[in-house]
Amino acid sequence: MSDARQVAEAAARASYGRLVALLASRTRDIAAAEDALSEAFATALRVWPERGVPDKPEAWLLTAARRELSHTARAASVRASAQHLIELASAHAVQPDNTAFPDDRLKLLFVCAHPAIDAGIRTPLMLQTVLGLDASRIAAAFVVAPSAMGQRLVRAKTKIRDSGLEFRIPDCDERATRLADVLQAVYAAFSTGWDDVSGADDTVRGLSGEAIFLGRLLVALMPREPEPKGLLALMLYCEARRPARRCRDGGFVPLRTQDTRLWSRDMIIEAEGLLTSASRAKIFGRFQCEAAIQSVHCQRSVTGRTHWPALIRLYDLLAHHETTLGVLVSRAAVIATSGDAALAKQLLNQLPIERIDSYQPYWVTRAYVYRQLADHNGARDAARRAISLTHDPAVRAYLSETYNVR
Amino acid sequence: MQYMLMYTEPESKFAERNDPKAAPDYWGAWSTYIGAMSAAGIVVNGDGLQPPHMATTIRVRDGQREVQDGPFADSKEQLGGYFVIEVAGLDEAMTWAAKSPSAVYGSVEVRPVLPPMKP
Known part of the structure; x- marks a missing residue:
């Protein structure tokens, strides 16, 4: 049996x-x-x-x-x-x-991430149809009620059946944008796992393993496309560092103080190979660029140092193509760490208030930059705001200890 | 499959229809678009509509007829016309929607048409 x-x-x-x-x-x-x-x-x-x-x-x-x-x-x-x-x-x-x-899975992936399907349900739809995950597991990872998730999945499938969405690989002229949607949906699955640093509770643990499986599938199904390789490399670089994100007592460890001996060499080597292979196409891609940034961070395990000028160049390139809030905030953080906190402050202050209002990484970065400028009141105010936006108790504890605020 | 494309336009575009300076461009863009759809042989039927202030909205509540002067919803964009087209699938319908003049200055809603009811 x-x-x-x-x-x-x-x-x-x-x-x-x-x-x-x-x-x-x-x-x-x-x-x-x-x-x-x-x-x-x-x-x-x-x-x-x-x-x-x-x-x-x-x-x-x-x-x-x-x-x-x-x-x-x-x-x-x-x-x-x-x-x-x-x-x-x-x-x-x-x-x-x-x-x-x-193997029609590529068509299925493109259907799930079709622009006519609401962006918020694309990732759950992929996880269910390609990997067979049940709605309650997906709902737990996305922190929504299982019944609501079930309903939204049913509605999306009905739309696919009844609105004439075709199972096909997009033509050349729409291929790039459609592929970007597929990759974004896979990356969103990975991110659910990443935000949950603790990963202690198995029922709500993230979907990073599933996302990496989908990433490998895309690389296998589209071997000539560089961006799926970029995405898979990015996920592997991040996943490689997972064991170092917590110290023994469960406390949060930021990237710059992580013990690189805990990083997975195998994953980093695999990611390097993918990124090298992707770069042969000589086409800029958001995920290749983000993977290259993580590659620079991971180099510390070999050289013992972080090459900040390379990081700044890569963030400049990324910001040129992808002017998202996340990119702009990370770029400011890197500029501050490399020694120009005044410029970082200026860049942070240029961001529109309504967009950064409840964006936790902005307030973490702001606290960090203001502390470097010896503006301790400003740093504490930002840290308090960051703490109020942080769900993970270990990250909250880290912030309150670092900035000496409650 | 059949889809209805519903073209919505802002007030300013409805005004162009009767503006001697703007009208030729306005109607020219539509006739080019409709000509392309006809040439592709996908048109089932369709029409432009008179502007929203010509609309009358009817509701029957508790057996009483309520009549409202104007469209059912007061929004910045209003329905200006529709076409029902016969194409292979949603992707093709979306492509035709994107080619319409109002896709640039208004919006186009694409809806699959229900198959005829069985007797």
């Missing part, structure tokens, strides 16, 4: 997204594909322990899911879409080589 269960679970992890993509790519009915697939998994768990695990579990699951889809389609034959489902099921019923089915 446990063998069959393990094989079924392994097959589920490895091929869930492939099977959903394949089942849904013609009908665009993701929900029906997921239902059919979960029926197929349930049947597998019932049948495999008795009759043994099939030679090709994936192909078995696909056939079972298609049979389920065609049953559902016949039962719902009044519906206009039913005919498509029957056509789909019968078209694939006899296939000479079941192991060689196509």
Whole structure:
């Protein structure tokens, strides 16, 4: 029993997204594909322990899911879409080589991150359809109610089915912007894991592992595109430092004082390789640039120093292409650390008040810059504001100790 | 699939329709756009609409007819016309929406048309 269960679970992890993509790519009915697939998994768990695990579990699951889809389609034959489902099921019923089915996951990723789908639901949609994560796990990571997340996912899938969104790889002229949306959605999954430094509670831990899986998938599916490699490199550089972000008693450790011996060498080496490979395309990309910035930080594990002028150049380049608040604030922080706190203060003060009002990294950076300028009152005021915007107790404790405020 | 493209325009653009200086450009842009859609063979039907101040909005509440002079919602952009087109999917419908004159100065809502109800 446990063998069959393990094989079924392994097959589920490895091929869930492939099977959903394949089942849904013609009908665009993701929900029906997921239902059919979960029926197929349930049947597998019932049948495999008795009759043994099939030679090709994936192909078995696909056939079972298609049979389920065609049953559902016949039962719902009044519906206009039913005919498509029957056509789909019968078209694939006899296939000479079941192991060689196509990988439609890239199309599925592009559908999930389509501009007609609300930006806030793209990442959850990807996590559910490609990785098979359940709504409550996704909801926990995004800190929303499971019922609300479930509803939003259902609504997005209905829009994909009924509004004529096509499962296709975008043409050349829209490829870059559409790919940027896909990458952004994957990066958003990674960020849920990153903000939760503690990661102590397993149920609300972030999705960084899932994001890295999606990053690897994109690199494999689009080997010629440099930006997926840039994104994967960026995530690996950050992930490599995770063990050093906490000291033994759970306290927060900022990047510049982290013990580099705790960083994962393997991940850093993999990231370096990806970034080198991406740079051969000689096309500027936001994620390559951000990865290069993290590469400079990670160099400290070899050289023992941080090369600040290189960081400033990279942030200048990034800010030139991507004038986001995060980039501008980080750039100011780097300029302050490299010795020009007066310029950093000037840059921070140029940012519009309504945008920085509740942006925690701005207030952390402001506290840091004002302290360097020996404006201790200004630093404490900013630190108090930063603390009020910080959710993580360890980061709050670090800030209040560093700036001597409550 | 069929989609309705709903073109909304600001007050200033409705005014251009009857402004001797601006009208030729205004109507010229629309006829170029509509000509391109016709040439592509995607038009099911469509029309421009008279300006919002010509609208009358009707509600029946508790059996009583309530009549309002003007459009149903008072917003900066108002419906100026619509086309129903037949295309392969949403991407193509969005492309046609983006080509319209009002995409630049107003907005275009794209909605899939419900298939006809079964008898």
